[in-house]
Amino acid sequence: MNPTRLSRIALIALLALGITLAIEQRDSFDAASIETWLDGYGTAAPLLFVLLYALATVFFFPGSVMTLAGGALFGPAWGTLYSLSGATLGAGIAFLMARHMAGDWVAAKTGGRIKQLVDGVEQEGWRFVAFVRLVPLFPFNLLNYALGLTRIRFSHYLVTSFICMAPGGFAYTYLGYAGREAIAGGENTIQKGLLALALLAVVIFLPRLVQHLRSAKTLSSGQLKTLLEQANPPLVLDVRDAERYQGHHGHIGGALNIPHDEIMPRIHRLDGHRNRTIVIVADDAAAATASRQLLEQLGFDSIYLLEGGIRAWEESGYPTEHSA
Numbered sequence: 001m002n003p004t005r006l007s008r009i010a011l012i013a014l015l016a017l018g019i020t021l022a023i024e025q026r027d028s029f030d031a032a033s034i035e036t037w038l039d040g041y042g043t044a045a046p047l048l049f050v051l052l053y054a055l056a057t058v059f060f061f062p063g064s065v066m067t068l069a070g071g072a073l074f075g076p077a078w079g080t081l082y083s084l085s086g087a088t089l090g091a092g093i094a095f096l097m098a099r100h101m102a103g104d105w106v107a108a109k110t111g112g113r114i115k116q117l118v119d120g121v122e123q124e125g126w127r128f129v130a131f132v133r134l135v136p137l138f139p140f141n142l143l144n145y146a147l148g149l150t151r152i153r154f155s156h157y158l159v160t161s162f163i164c165m166a167p168g169g170f171a172y173t174y175l176g177y178a179g180r181e182a183i184a185g186g187e188n189t190i191q192k193g194l195l196a197l198a199l200l201a202v203v204i205f206l207p208r209l210v211q212h213l214r215s216a217k218t219l220s221s222g223q224l225k226t227l228l229e230q231a232n233p234p235l236v237l238d239v240r241d242a243e244r245y246q247g248h249h250g251h252i253g254g255a256l257n258i259p260h261d262e263i264m265p266r267i268h269r270l271d272g273h274r275n276r277t278i279v280i281v282a283d284d285a286a287a288a289t290a291s292r293q294l295l296e297q298l299g300f301d302s303i304y305l306l307e308g309g310i311r312a313w314e315e316s317g318y319p320t321e322h323s324a
Contacts, residue, residue, distance in 0.1 A: 060141045126156040251322075
């Protein structure tokens with residue numbers, strides 16, 4: 001048998017065994033037992049905690065339990081750092097395992113939703129990783145493996161994961177710290193408890209805020225390029241003046257050029273597009289937003305803005321034209 005294939009089979013078997021044991025021992029895996037186990041290791045406890053967190057991430061143990069234990073053991077600041085380090089290390093290992101060794105197994109476990117994730121990363125890169133870290137569309141542990149099946153750069157994945165896991169990591173770490181203080185009868189336990197609850201409320205509200213911001217009608221250059229290749233493409237409305245429309249950056253092929261200050265007197269040119277998706281292109285966000293607001297006031301519904309305008313389109317390597 002091919003050595004590489006044999007290694008993959010062994011890795012998948014080890015992964016399956018580890019996950020099975022994790023499920024069987026889930027009830028005994030809690031913050032108190034982790035504290036008890038690490039208490040006797042002194043200065044080595046932080047390193048052991050990070051390694052244990054990484055293994056827990058790889059083998060699908062609940063990360064929230066580890067984070068609570070981190071807060072109880074090391075306090076809110078160091079606990080957050082150690083928890084994020086362990087979670088990021090485990091997420092990186094899972095990512096590399098999926099990318100190089102266990103891709104078929106991960107694809108089978110994620111089912112049809114893997115295409116949604118791959119498409120999202122293809123279109124948005126690290127921004128999509130940030131979104132799924134902040135908004136739990138996928139279970140955290142499985143997401144680490146699933147992202148390994150995409151073509152995102154490992155460094156982008158790792159840095160984005162660390163940053164976007166920080167809000168939830170700090171909230172749960174502080175909750176573990178406040179719980180430990182309350183049990184120990186420390187000072188200001190009520191204030192610490194209220195702060196912990198406030199942080200949790202922020203973390204619970206954060207996904208809704210992110211989804212709301214994401215739902216703002218904008219398209220990346222990659223998303224627009226994909227839409228323009230479909231059977232019913234959107235109308236690209238370039239609201240720059242004629243000089244800039246034909247200038248250095250050029251314009252997107254097939255775009256309709258109506259400068260922002262001429263939309264009202266030339267609105268008849270858009271009457272036949274009221275039921276069509278319109279993507280506004282401009283030099284700056286303020287002009288694009290003003291044009292969208294004006295069209296919305298005039299009864300147009302499906303209006304999007306091109307993120308970064310024509311410069312972003314050009315920087316993405318997509319063609320532009322300079323003819324009228």
